[in-house]
Amino acid sequence: xxxxxxxxxxxxxxxxxxxxxxxxxxxxxxxxxxxxxxxxxxxxxxxxxxxxxxxxxxxxxxxxxxxxxxxxxxxxxxxxxxxxxxxxxxxxxxxxxxxxxx
Numbered sequence: 001x002x003x004x005x006x007x008x009x010x011x012x013x014x015x016x017x018x019x020x021x022x023x024x025x026x027x028x029x030x031x032x033x034x035x036x037x038x039x040x041x042x043x044x045x046x047x048x049x050x051x052x053x054x055x056x057x058x059x060x061x062x063x064x065x066x067x068x069x070x071x072x073x074x075x076x077x078x079x080x081x082x083x084x085x086x087x088x089x090x091x092x093x094x095x096x097x098x099x100x101x102x
Contacts, residue, residue, distance in 0.1 A: 016072055020065025021057070027064070028056045 032040040032053070043049035 012072065013069055016068040017061075017065035020063075020068045021061035023064045023068075024057055024061035027060055028053065031056070 030036075032043060035041055043052050046052065
């Protein structure tokens, strides 16, 4: 990889991290709205519920952003199958002996 591609890679990373944080915002909103495991009630009745919401959003955003970036990198991978055998497998007999049998 040359240095000319690094700004493109950083731009790709930041774009997919932003998408991950948007998805995380929707995910946390649904967790709170549907009161999964009474999480919405707990946050609503706590005096520092905003911190819990921020941490949920931040950590889910980190995970979802990383997954978005990893998927985009894997989908852009080039096929490096350059063997000339045509993909045919040739069976080879291998004999094996037990150490106890000696």
